[in-house]
Amino acid sequence: MPYEFYKVMHVFGMFLLFLSLGGISLFTINGGKKSENKWKAIVAITHGVATLLILAGGFGLLAVKYSAGWPVWVYPKIFIWLLFGGVLALAYKSEKIAKALWVILPLLGGIATILAVYKPYE
Numbered sequence: 001m002p003y004e005f006y007k008v009m010h011v012f013g014m015f016l017l018f019l020s021l022g023g024i025s026l027f028t029i030n031g032g033k034k035s036e037n038k039w040k041a042i043v044a045i046t047h048g049v050a051t052l053l054i055l056a057g058g059f060g061l062l063a064v065k066y067s068a069g070w071p072v073w074v075y076p077k078i079f080i081w082l083l084f085g086g087v088l089a090l091a092y093k094s095e096k097i098a099k100a101l102w103v104i105l106p107l108l109g110g111i112a113t114i115l116a117v118y119k120p121y122e
Contacts, residue, residue, distance in 0.1 A: 006060035013053030014109070017084055020047040021105055024091040028098035044088065051085045072121035080112045 020043050027037060034040060058081070062070060087105070091098050 001060060001064075003061065003064045006057045006064060008057075009053050010057030010061060013050045013055075013057055016046050016050035017054060018105070018109065020044075020050060021084070021087065021091060021101070024088065025098040025102050025105075028092055029095055029102065031095065034092040047088050051081075054081055054084075071119065073115045073119050077112050077115045080108050080115075083108065 023039075024037075024043055037043070058077075062074065066074075084105070087101065091101050
């Protein structure tokens, strides 16, 4: 597959990820409980598909551009995206946690973006 295909897959996955996490965070901030959420299955599927697209697109980009091995900046980026993969259940826990995630998740996304754009330690 061409480099551009993997890039679109990766970015689209990010849009889906932030849609699902933002939706659950806002739902919880407004007092919603997981048992009351009629869309919890759809949100979970969206989150799972997003994580799959991000990882497949990201590894596809790495395979096309860095066939000899991964640069150092890739490791913290993978760690950040794994955090995003596991945070869905955390967003349901409490209003306080959801409010913190509302701030923390975009900051982590920004750090991941900086790593991808500037490629430090390359």
